[in-house]
Amino acid sequence: MRPDMVESAARPRRRIIADILKYMRPVAIVGIGKTAFGAFPDRGLRSLAVEAIDKALTDAQADSRSVQAFYLGNFAGPSFVGQNHLAPYIGTAAGFEGIPCTRFEDACASGGSAFFHAWMGVASGVYDLVVTAGVEKMTSQTTPRVTEILAGAGDMDGEGRAGATFPALFAMIARRHMFQYGTTREELAAVSVKNHANGAKNPLAHMRKVISMEQALAGKPIAEPLTVYDCSLISDGAAAVVLAPLEEAARFNARYARVRAVAQTSDRVPLDSKADITEFPAVKSAGRKAYEMAGLGPGNIEVAELHDCFTIAEIVASEDLGFVEKGQGGPFAAAGCTAMNGRIPINTSGGLKSKGHPVGATGVGQICDIVLQLRGEAGERQVARHRIGLTQNLGGSGATCVVTILEAA
Numbered sequence: 001m002r003p004d005m006v007e008s009a010a011r012p013r014r015r016i017i018a019d020i021l022k023y024m025r026p027v028a029i030v031g032i033g034k035t036a037f038g039a040f041p042d043r044g045l046r047s048l049a050v051e052a053i054d055k056a057l058t059d060a061q062a063d064s065r066s067v068q069a070f071y072l073g074n075f076a077g078p079s080f081v082g083q084n085h086l087a088p089y090i091g092t093a094a095g096f097e098g099i100p101c102t103r104f105e106d107a108c109a110s111g112g113s114a115f116f117h118a119w120m121g122v123a124s125g126v127y128d129l130v131v132t133a134g135v136e137k138m139t140s141q142t143t144p145r146v147t148e149i150l151a152g153a154g155d156m157d158g159e160g161r162a163g164a165t166f167p168a169l170f171a172m173i174a175r176r177h178m179f180q181y182g183t184t185r186e187e188l189a190a191v192s193v194k195n196h197a198n199g200a201k202n203p204l205a206h207m208r209k210v211i212s213m214e215q216a217l218a219g220k221p222i223a224e225p226l227t228v229y230d231c232s233l234i235s236d237g238a239a240a241v242v243l244a245p246l247e248e249a250a251r252f253n254a255r256y257a258r259v260r261a262v263a264q265t266s267d268r269v270p271l272d273s274k275a276d277i278t279e280f281p282a283v284k285s286a287g288r289k290a291y292e293m294a295g296l297g298p299g300n301i302e303v304a305e306l307h308d309c310f311t312i313a314e315i316v317a318s319e320d321l322g323f324v325e326k327g328q329g330g331p332f333a334a335a336g337c338t339a340m341n342g343r344i345p346i347n348t349s350g351g352l353k354s355k356g357h358p359v360g361a362t363g364v365g366q367i368c369d370i371v372l373q374l375r376g377e378a379g380e381r382q383v384a385r386h387r388i389g390l391t392q393n394l395g396g397s398g399a400t401c402v403v404t405i406l407e408a409a
Helices: 002-022 045-061 086-093 110-123 144-149 156-160 166-181 185-201 213-218 244-250 279-294 311-320 329-334 359-375
Strands: 027-034 070-071 101-105 132-135 221-223 236-245 257-266 304-305 389-394 400-408
Touching: 027 045, 027 110, 027 244, 027 359, 045 086, 045 132, 045 236, 070 110, 070 221, 070 359, 086 101, 101 110, 110 132, 110 236, 110 257, 110 359, 110 389, 110 400, 132 359, 144 156, 144 166, 166 221, 166 311, 185 311, 185 329, 221 359, 236 244, 236 359, 244 279, 257 279, 279 311, 279 389, 279 400, 304 359, 311 329, 311 389, 359 389, 359 400
Parallel strands: 070 101, 070 132, 304 389
Antiparallel strands: 027 236, 027 257, 132 236, 257 400, 389 400
């Protein structure tokens, strides 16, 4: 089909989607719950998930028996802990009986994907009370085995056969960004230093450790130009949220957050199939859809949680989401514009770099962190402007992205 024919066919589809959205109900997050992120040798995957769910239900003042559907984000429970059929395994342990329990797997965007579909369940009117959780138990395996499992979210026929893991793939992205835009090692390190400073103030963060620019630059090499301080952590942890129709939100919690928009898009998995590896089309398209749905633009976002699986990923995301022009993400971070007192605070939680990255939990955890900001309950990490917040959850080397925009009650 010719490109003009494809575009012509796409226009009616976009109009249909827009018409459908007009009739969907506004949705609110009425409860949030998280475990600490870290290494917990004595904790199982199920107990972590149930803890987060119990906290979210308590926050929403809701009973497990009133929940009508359960959506679970989990990347590799079968590989990490040997357990399949995870959604009912966890759901029944949390007290959900006789309702649909479904697991979603979209690599590191598994939690965001589960949230997207839970939102649709409430927005469409099918359900009135839904729980979304994300969980991962990663530290039960050795670091080489974890790296091997994570690599399965890439192109195993090509990248996998060549021995490329995700640190190698994102190192290529970083190198190309340096070549095209002059991004420096110091600018990558600035992201790490900032996120560690934020994470040190987060009581649930995996690594509460302040680092200096000198430490970041002198870190153990992982995949040039990335050092250990450019890479996210191998973590255990869980997060959960409770969703309800906006019109009923105050009945559960006066401190609810409205879901202004949520969009999920996909792109090619192999890195070598992308036209330009310094940008992620899925992030750009999810961002555009979310902004359009919310009736907002990048300039309206006051605080954001971006998917910094590697420092270069935060820089690229800040560009792809329109916070800064293409190629300026590095200088933007180095100038302090993404610090807690900057133009747009990014990853006040510490991000994946310091807070931790239990893969299936990350997308839901980001949402919990933004809700805390919108409520004004982020403690030492609270930012002054916190009416509108955004989360961006990335899967693989950009093959899946979920962007969510939330607004304070």
